[in-house]
Amino acid sequence: xxxxxxxxxxxxxxxxxxxxxxxxxxxxVFDMADITxxxxxxxxxSSQTDTEFILFCGVxxxxxxxxxxxxxxxxxxPRIACCAxxxxxxxxxxxxxxxIINKAGIHTKDILPITYINSSAEVKARVGKLDGIVCTSSxxxxxxxxxxxxxxxxxxxxxxxxxxxxxxxxxxxxxxxxIDDMKKIKSADIICYxxxxxxxQLFTVDDVAFYKDKYPDIIVAVHPECDPSVVAVADFxxxxxxxxxxxxxxxxxxxxxxxxxxxMVHRLRQKNTYTLxxxxxxxxxxxxxxxxxxxxxxxxxxxxxxxxxxxxEKDVAKYAKIALEKMFEI
Ligand code: 13P
Ligand code: SF4
Numbered sequence: 001x002x003x004x005x006x007x008x009x010x011x012x013x014x015x016x017x018x019x020x021x022x023x024x025x026x027x028x029v030f031d032m033a034d035i036t037x038x039x040x041x042x043x044x045x046s047s048q049t050d051t052e053f054i055l056f057c058g059v060x061x062x063x064x065x066x067x068x069x070x071x072x073x074x075x076x077x078p079r080i081a082c083c084a085x086x087x088x089x090x091x092x093x094x095x096x097x098x099x100i101i102n103k104a105g106i107h108t109k110d111i112l113p114i115t116y117i118n119s120s121a122e123v124k125a126r127v128g129k130l131d132g133i134v135c136t137s138s139x140x141x142x143x144x145x146x147x148x149x150x151x152x153x154x155x156x157x158x159x160x161x162x163x164x165x166x167x168x169x170x171x172x173x174x175x176x177x178x179i180d181d182m183k184k185i186k187s188a189d190i191i192c193y194x195x196x197x198x199x200x201q202l203f204t205v206d207d208v209a210f211y212k213d214k215y216p217d218i219i220v221a222v223h224p225e226c227d228p229s230v231v232a233v234a235d236f237x238x239x240x241x242x243x244x245x246x247x248x249x250x251x252x253x254x255x256x257x258x259x260x261x262x263x264m265v266h267r268l269r270q271k272n273t274y275t276l277x278x279x280x281x282x283x284x285x286x287x288x289x290x291x292x293x294x295x296x297x298x299x300x301x302x303x304x305x306x307x308x309x310x311x312x313e314k315d316v317a318k319y320a321k322i323a324l325e326k327m328f329e330i
Contacts, residue, residue, distance in 0.1 A: 002291075004295060007295060016053060020035045020054055024263050024286040027267060038136070042056075043069060046066045055294070057289045068324055071312075079288045083283075084198045090120065091126050097193055111191075112152040113130050116156075121312050124324065125323070137238075154189065156191065156192045159197065160192040167190040174189065199282070205229050217255065219255070244268060248268070258273065262281050
């Protein structure tokens with residue numbers, strides 16, 4: 001075994017710590033984790049562990065979610081890497097967009113905001129203050145369906161693709177602020193903020209056509225952060241966990257091309273498995289975390305320095321928790 005891995009294992013044994021890693025982490029980091037999963041599973045499972053420290057290998061909003069749900073825990077991240085999509089929205093942008101919705105003739109009291117978990121604690125808190133909910137790609141369908149029972153329109157942030165894809169799935173009308181006109185915004189059931197994932201934007205309808213042409217029996221499986229045009233021609237759409245389950249159940253002779261992050265796809269099934277892009281679809285921020293970072297953060301716990309510890313302002317944590325807990329209730 002690699003010398004650094006041995007040092008990490010040894011150091012970890014002397015500490016009260018759980019190492020957590022998202023599916024998109026590099027293999028060598030992923031191998032060191034006690035808990036692995038998608039964003040929903042990680043938020044839930046790591047907040048329920050009995051160790052004092054959580055060492056979270058992922059992107060910033062994921063570590064924040066654990067801290068919000070389990071404030072008594074000390075959450076440290078080897079890298080506080082910020083998801084490109086989460087960075088596309090802050091509270092000011094949220095409010096500006098809410099103003100545009102108001103200008104389209106819809107009152108704030110008639111809007112129920114839903115934020116994808118890929119957003120900062122501040123944005124989640126803003127949503128929580130407005131009686132809104134958090135969702136992930138695993139549960140967005142159920143959360144949106146339940147939210148619509150309120151009779152309100154949904155303001156979905158920050159991923160326009162997720163909002164549009166689930167609106168299409170539910171047979172609802174959607175509009176994107178900044179792209180669609182006021183008339184379309186006014187008549188939409190789901191009004192989307194204009195954010196997106198730079199990695200999932202790499203996958204195109206042409207890529208699907210290329211693979212279908214080359215291997216007519218291939219199955220196309222994509223994450224709902226892909227553009228609606230890609231989702232429309234895919235055979236299966238699901239969150240990272242749902243994709244893993246679907247692909248693992250396929251016969252190994254079945255070719256599959258997957259529209260999501262490279263590290264996860266590559267680890268999943270080496271034979272008859274392709275990524276839906278001519279370029280390697282790696283998430284730059286997920287890939288920032290290295291084994292060395294992991295070792296240094298553990299060492300900082302040992303030395304009492306607690307590097308990259310997640311802290312959240314009290315009021316922000318309070319309202320972000322309200323929005324996150326509503327998701328778990330549903
Ligand atoms: P999951 O919720 O499926 O883990 O996805 C998180 C993410 O960032 C996908 O790009
Ligand atoms: Fe964010 Fe996209 Fe990376 Fe997921 S893949 S963490 S949405 S930038």
